[in-house]
Amino acid sequence: MNTEVSERPAATRHRGVFHPLTVAAVDRLTDDAVAIAFDVPDDLAEEFRFVQGQHLTIRCELDGRELRRNYSICSPAPDGPLRIAVKRLEDGSFSAFANERLRPGDVLDVMHPLGGFHIPLTPDQARAHVAVAAGSGITPVLSLITTTLAAEPSSTFTLVYGNRTARDVMFLEELQDVKDRYPQRFQLINVLSREVGESPVSSGRIDADKLDLLFTHLIAPDEVDHFYLCGPSGLVRLVRDDLRARGVRGDHVHYELFHAEDEEPPPRRRHTEAGGAAAATSHVRFTLDGRTTTVDVDPDTETVLGAALRVRDDAPYACRGGVCGTCRAKLCEGEVDMARNYALEPDELAAGYVLTCQSRPLTENVVVDYDA
Ligand code: FES
Known part of the structure; x- marks a missing residue:
């Protein structure tokens, strides 16, 4: 049974609302990656204002199927054009479409920017920032680098960037521009897994041995204020665990994953925190854009989102x-079992x-x- 129970003024940014945006440009970055820039009309400028490190959700229908994909914003500065980068994935339907068929003038449905992969920046700070990225993990990191170096004139930024070959390096020109603009404050360490580089650090995969070389000879982790990690989950976990083992505090390490590995979520817990038996069926009441709805859920087969949809x-x-x-969404009453979380920060979890x-x-x- 579903019951509408109340209405209240909707939040300024309507969660889940897509806006049709016209593609302004499609620029080739590498053989298998393009950058897509959008025209944002004046009346949506506020809605699409973004912070470095945030991402957009794109919705489109391909071959009769609705697809939703998330891409990090890779605009070099928050006042730059709204732009994402899409790397072609094996069996990736949207990424193939974007790389082969998308043209300027096409229209895509886009949700407003989301995400907390950034820290507050202040001009009087002199901090050392370090990012470790692989492949298209560079997309949010490019925004982090340019915004941080512009906003904190006394801070430094080091990027360790892993790719297979030099041809796979995305945003080569932009990164070169950053080097030219901030020669004293930006350091780029390219690591190519299928090419022999100038030094042991620059050739091979980013693995435990490579991290040992990096963190012993080039980067002193205890002198770094903030680390940013972005790439496949295996790499992000490897670097995060390595830094933890070197004594770097968790709140100094920020990370963003592309996608979760295909691991099965663990079975639902059978008891509450207080030890009570988990309910066989539940009534979920959710508020979204000011409207509150109740829906019955079988927790063995459905998530809160699945029931809401x-x-x-x-x-x-x-x-x-x-x-x-x-x-x-904010949990206001009751208890849920959250199988995986690669998105929420500890302070968000603590806030419910x-x-x-x-x-x-x-x-x-x-x-x-959902409005909280
Ligand atoms: S839809 Fe992406 S975290 Fe739930």
Whole structure:
């Protein structure tokens, strides 16, 4: 049974609302990657204002199927054009479409920017920032680098960037421009897994041995204020665990994954925190854009997001893998079991936020607020 129970003024940014944006440019970055810039009309300028490191969700219909994909914004500065980069993936339908068929003048549905892969910047800080990225993990990092160096004139930024070959390096020109502009404050360490470079650091994969070389000879982790990691989950976990083992505090390491690995989510917990039995069915009440709806959920087969989508097709989501954070909502009542979380920061968890695509109810009543 689904019941509409109340209405309240909607939040300024409507969660889950897509806007049709015209593609202004499609520029080839490498043999298998393009940058896509969008025209943002004046009346949507506020809605699409972004912070470095954030991402966009794109929705489009291909071959009769709705696809949603998340891409990091790679604009060199927050006041630059709204731009994403799409690298062609094996079996990737949208990435193939974007690389082969998308043209300026086409229209795509785009959701407003989301994501917390950034820290506040202040001009009086003199900090050392280091990013470790691989492949298209450079996309949010490019924005982080340019924005940070412009906003903190006394800070430095080092980028360790892993690719297979020099031809795979995305944003080569932009990175060269950053080097020319900030020769004393920007350092680029390219690591190519299939080419022999000038030094042991620059050839081979970024693995435990490479990190040992880097963190012993080139970068002193205890002198770095903030680390940013972006790439496949295996790489991000490797670097994060390595830094932890070297004594770097978790709140100094920020990371963003492309997508979760195809690991099976763990089975739902069978008991609540207090030890009570998990409910067999639950009533989930959720508020989205000011409207509150109740829906019954079988927690063994459905998540909070899945149930919400049955009755509201505007419920927000993109990856459905616990990575992008688009489905974030505040848990106001009850308890859920969240299988995976690669998106929420510790302070968001402490404030009661959950990823609804990963959350299955444990208590009979669960109340979540997407607008909070
Ligand atoms: S939809 Fe991406 S984290 Fe839930």
